Amino acid sequence: MEINKFSIEVGGRSLIVESGKLAGLADGAVTVQYGDTVILATAVMSKNMREGIDFFPLMVDYEEKLYAAGKIKGSRFIKRETRPSDEAILSGRLIDRTIRPLFPEGMRNDVQVIITVLSVDGENDPDITAIIGASLALGISNIPWSGPVAAVRMGKMDGKYIVNPKYDEREKGGIDLVVSGAGGKINMAEARAFEAKEEEIFEAELLAEKEIDKLVKFQEDIIKKISKAKTEVVLIKPSAELKSAVEKFLEDKVEKRIYNKNKEARTQERISLEQQLKDFVKEKFGEEKMEEANAVMEEMTNIIVHENIIKRGKRPDGRALNQVRELTVEAGILPRTHGSAIFQRGTTQALSVVTLGAPGDEQTIEGIEIDGTKRFMHHYSFPPYSVGEVKPMRGPGRREIGHGALVEKALEVLVPPKETFPYTVRVVSEILSSNGSSSMASVCGGSLALMDAGVPIKTQAAGIAMGLMSDKEGNYKILTDIQGPEDHFGDMDLKVAGTKNGVSALQMDVKIEGITSKIFQETILQAKEARLFILGEMNKVLSAPRPEMSKYAPRITSFNINPDKIRDVIGPGGKVINEIIEATSVTIDIDDSGLVMITSKDAEAAKKATKWIMDLVREAKPGEVYEGKVTRIIDFGAFVEIFPGTEGLLHISEIAPYRVSSVSDVLKVGDAVKVRVKAIDHLGRVNLTAKEFRRK
8 A cells, every 4th residue: 555644734733644554444544643642543434324224323433542641551450441431432522523414414324433542642632633534534535425624722821822732721721612614614613611702712713714724725635646436325315206295295294293382292293293104104105115204204394494494583482583491490409419409491401419529539530641630520411201211221321421521611610729619529410301402401500509509609600502594595593592303403503601701611513514603603692692691590599609518518627737747647558547537537638738638527526637637747836835744754854745746855954943953853754744845956856944834
């Protein structure tokens, strides 16, 4: 195979693409290098279409290999990589949402895109190179696909925008925005921000487009040079005869399937119509034609929903285009949890629950990019009953992990720093009923639950999901607070979360090839109006954190000690700290700076542990007075323990304000004696006096 190498400058660094060297049996394969971060992207399509399905079977797998970072798995028993990390799943979702809209409609051949991270440099995130690699692997392959697309990450630090910021720049900056697209349109966006103004998001997006245009042109040149001829695949399209017959059968029935404010009634109408159509098609064309018939019904419904909204401003539930569904807000509903709230928008209902834990409850993260801990977590749960279905209850899928991470981004900006609020915080959102925008309901519920728990957050956060209906003539309408049918048949799902001050999280995907910057900006501004309205309704219920935490929540006592004294608290092999924990039943966490955090539900136990530690690390100071205990008698004085672990010398001349002939005439081992620290010499030796406390 011929090896080809290409490069382009992006963000002040070289992005290098190589093909023909690795994975020669894949339909398309490239490596992409940025700094010392290297990924391998492969794309393979099955030779035959998959029968009996009504969706495009695309699989995107993002494989993190620990060898890429020079690491071996920390577990003693399992050294091989196991399930993908949450970060890997989120990166895979970025790629999927970017490439999926560009496959032919009706395609049923399995397509698998695998990204393998081969090397990471700790500065450049592999996710951007992975999107570009997936685009090129598909572009040079025989797989039908209307790319290429490109992606860049935009950051902002010290008032300046940065193209593909490094990890440390992302942490210090106020915006972390990933944008994908091509041809002057964007088809995927995701952001984490620290209450960024909408105008800042717009500026970053416009700068991203310029970089994307360069990267798309770069890819087009590569594809022209080395691509394979595209394979013609069978696309599921109904015959003209079946299409005409189904359209005639459904012409006065489809609208009833969608246009009903009551979801339960709408669901029954849908089930009934699907059965009627099945009976009709089975009798006239045979049961094997049902997939094609369903495609006709979907297309008819799609056209009706689009036309009604674009031409008449008519939504399925009768709302105005910018109207939020009816809201129900409650806080403090569960008796024993640390904080709880219910947020309901229409028939979408989220129960959010907060748990406060000790600093040691932080989640340990072991990955190829970042090692460390996480003290704020949000987990999203989507049981099958929330959509009236029966399914096995298993672990969270990619959707649940993605939604949970989006809400976490939205809320983490609210959580006070560890220095002022040392708790580990976990929020769980249980979706009890879902009809669109359950992740944004979780943002609202999570914010309320944090306030109910007494977490000193500075303000509330809320989120809203926005939609789009557009046609080929360039007409479009933006929808606020989309629900089921508008999400299913709509062209865009753009979720925006934030506070009254600005945006904290954003996520967008589309079903069309992309949207313009103009639509993107208009949507975010319309989302701001909805967010401010929702925040107003939430503040009517709870506008500030509870002044007191739940009596069932643990209390943390924190104080600083000299870092050099940490070893005294720990003791050999942890003997001392374990003795304190066993005697008081508290949890003790000490960081390298000397910050001690004692967690307990029992105030007296916390006080006892605090005093114990303070006694261990106390340092004598000149002038301080102590009630000491004589530990040894010597010819020229006595040693007195002024607090555990610290003794001082009480010289015979300092025992009393009169002459003492013999120390044993005045003091015995075990005697209590009041002393003052007279001086501490350059070797740290403590000299005591008791003259002022003895009468002549």
